[in-house]
Amino acid sequence: MIKQFCSERDWDQFHGPKELAIGLVTESSELLELFRFQSEAQIEGLLSQSESRTKVADELADIYFFLLRFADLNGFDLAASLESKMQKNREKYPVEKSKGKNQKYTEL
Numbered sequence: 001m002i003k004q005f006c007s008e009r010d011w012d013q014f015h016g017p018k019e020l021a022i023g024l025v026t027e028s029s030e031l032l033e034l035f036r037f038q039s040e041a042q043i044e045g046l047l048s049q050s051e052s053r054t055k056v057a058d059e060l061a062d063i064y065f066f067l068l069r070f071a072d073l074n075g076f077d078l079a080a081s082l083e084s085k086m087q088k089n090r091e092k093y094p095v096e097k098s099k100g101k102n103q104k105y106t107e108l
């Protein structure tokens with residue numbers, strides 16, 4: 001779907017790794033912006049109302065778009081990368097040291 005969308009618009013020429021990484025961060029910032037200056041209660045409300053949930057869903061989709069696009073055009077297998085990284089995370093954050101804690105692994 002993404003390939004077809006971009007191909008129809010001749011956008012491959014604009015999708016170098018740097019531009020896609022910028023797009024990923026930009027869209028992540030747009031997600032963050034939805035929560036800016038919001039209290040925990042306001043965020044709870046935002047996530048429970050249909051219209052604002054759609055805004056969040058749209059930003060998540062934008063992030064997903066850039067993530068998939070970057071991986072596809074640069075030969076990354078996201079499923080394999082996630083599996084590999086989660087194994088590294090398991091080693092960095094062993095359950096016995098990290099359960100119930102939110103410190104970085106270097107602080108455990």
Ligand SMILES: [Mg+2]
Pocket residue numbers: 027030058059062
């Ligand atoms: Mg967006």
